[in-house]
Amino acid sequence: MNKLLIICGPTATGKTELGVHLAKKFDGEIVSADSRQVYRGMDIVTGKDISRNEKFNPPAGGQNSKLNIKNKKFSVGYRLKEGIPVWLVDIVEPDYIFSAGEYSILAHKVIKDIWSRKKLPIVVGGTGFYIKATIDPIETVLIPSDKELREKLEVLDKKSLQQKLKTLNLQKWDSMNESDRQNPRRLIRAIEIAMKIKNGKLKMENDKEKFKMDKLLMIGLRASYKLLYQRIDRRVEERVEGALAEVKELLEQGYFENLPSFTSTGFSHLKDFLGDKISLPEAVQKWKYQEHGFARRQMTWFKKDKRIAWFYITEPNYTYKIEDTVGRWYT
RNA sequence: GGCGCAGUGGCGAAGAGGAAACGCGGGAGUCUGCAAAACUUCUAUGCAGGGGUUCGAUUCCCCUCUGCGCCU
Numbered sequence: 001m002n003k004l005l006i007i008c009g010p011t012a013t014g015k016t017e018l019g020v021h022l023a024k025k026f027d028g029e030i031v032s033a034d035s036r037q038v039y040r041g042m043d044i045v046t047g048k049d050i051s052r053n054e055k056f057n058p059p060a061g062g063q064n065s066k067l068n069i070k071n072k073k074f075s076v077g078y079r080l081k082e083g084i085p086v087w088l089v090d091i092v093e094p095d096y097i098f099s100a101g102e103y104s105i106l107a108h109k110v111i112k113d114i115w116s117r118k119k120l121p122i123v124v125g126g127t128g129f130y131i132k133a134t135i136d137p138i139e140t141v142l143i144p145s146d147k148e149l150r151e152k153l154e155v156l157d158k159k160s161l162q163q164k165l166k167t168l169n170l171q172k173w174d175s176m177n178e179s180d181r182q183n184p185r186r187l188i189r190a191i192e193i194a195m196k197i198k199n200g201k202l203k204m205e206n207d208k209e210k211f212k213m214d215k216l217l218m219i220g221l222r223a224s225y226k227l228l229y230q231r232i233d234r235r236v237e238e239r240v241e242g243a244l245a246e247v248k249e250l251l252e253q254g255y256f257e258n259l260p261s262f263t264s265t266g267f268s269h270l271k272d273f274l275g276d277k278i279s280l281p282e283a284v285q286k287w288k289y290q291e292h293g294f295a296r297r298q299m300t301w302f303k304k305d306k307r308i309a310w311f312y313i314t315e316p317n318y319t320y321k322i323e324d325t326v327g328r329w330y331t
Numbered sequence: 332g333g334c335g336c337a338g339u340g341g342c343g344a345a346g347a348g349g350a351a352a353c354g355c356g357g358g359a360g361u362c363u364g365c366a367a368a369a370c371u372u373c374u375a376u377g378c379a380g381g382g383g384u385u386c387g388a389u390u391c392c393c394c395u396c397u398g399c400g401c402c403u
Contacts, residue, residue, distance in 0.1 A: 099364035
């Protein structure tokens with residue numbers, strides 16, 4: 001029986017470490033669910049925690065592998081962490097605009113591949129949306145983005161976008177809450193979908209079943225904010241030096257700034273420091289704050305998912321307790 | 332000792348005689364292809380303390396305290 005283990009929770013709780021530990025114990029492989037670690041050349045800023053010596057490995061089976069994606073934009077493979085494969089990192093270049101929909105498609109391929117080798121896939125990550133896109137039946141997430149349309153819509157102001165959506169699909173508008181109605185990004189996507197549906201191009205394959213994942217166990221790691229912030233701060237301090245070098249390198253490669261990959265926490269502040277706009281201590285402090293907010297938003301996302309079995313990392317022997325829980329579920 | 336400037340929420344900071352901007356931080360949320368993003372929302376009955384003036388003062392006047400600068 002195919003089973004899927006998920007380890008989620010806010011940043012700096014030791015998810016990867018736990019994942020590796022469990023992978024060793026239960027003969028598993030890790031599938032990263034992290035919207036920033038998909039980018040190549042961004043290891044330390046995004047906290048991949050994988051040694052730079054561990055290079056990217058293409059999937060076994062070479063050309064014949066199902067993971068050999070025809071689309072050249074992606075490369076699916078793994079890097080090793082303490083001998084355990086970590087999939088779905090280093091998928092695209094930093095200037096690619098990656099998305100949850102694409103992630104879910106790749107994740108399914110990888111998970112199936114791991115199953116086919118009789119191993120336990122362990123999805124480890126802090127990007128709740130990516131996890132959801134993977135484990136819950138989804139609909140519109142598979143409707144691809146329309147670059148040209150977006151470029152046209154992006155120049156419009158909020159009012160026009162709202163008006164446009166109302167005329168295209170009033171139902172959708174009515175279903176949106178105030179927060180989303182004020183969110184240009186959400187409005188643009190809603191318009192995009194509304195137009196696709198209108199043009200009758202939406203053929204909802206029976207993906208729902210295909211994508212349905214039973215037999216899953218969700219483990220969440222958490223801590224009090226006070227402790228979490230301490231851990232975050234420490235981790236940031238540890239990464240500053242390496243991250244600076246990385247940011248510098250990426251900037252030298254000529255990537256421009258308004259890319260999604262460049263919105264990773266810390267990035268803009270380190271860039272400001274390199275550009276002599278702020279001092280290093282200032283940059284570091286801002287990075288920490290940014291990461292605190294990120295952790296909070298992660299928590300508000302995960303708190304809603306009642307399937308998650310939470311473990312406080314301050315609890316004594318929590319690793320053992322998790323092992324026990326996983327063991328009973330898996331065997 | 333004398334003179335000058337300043338004292339506003341956890342921090343930075345604007346302000347005007349008549350309901351205390353804004354930024355950061357912190358909290359709570361939204362979410363079906365940019366999600367480490369984007370968006371929503373909450374966070375000072377009070378402006379160093381004490382007296383006045385006034386219908387009304389955080390804003391004007393006086394005193395005290397504190398900080399900074401200058402002068403002997």
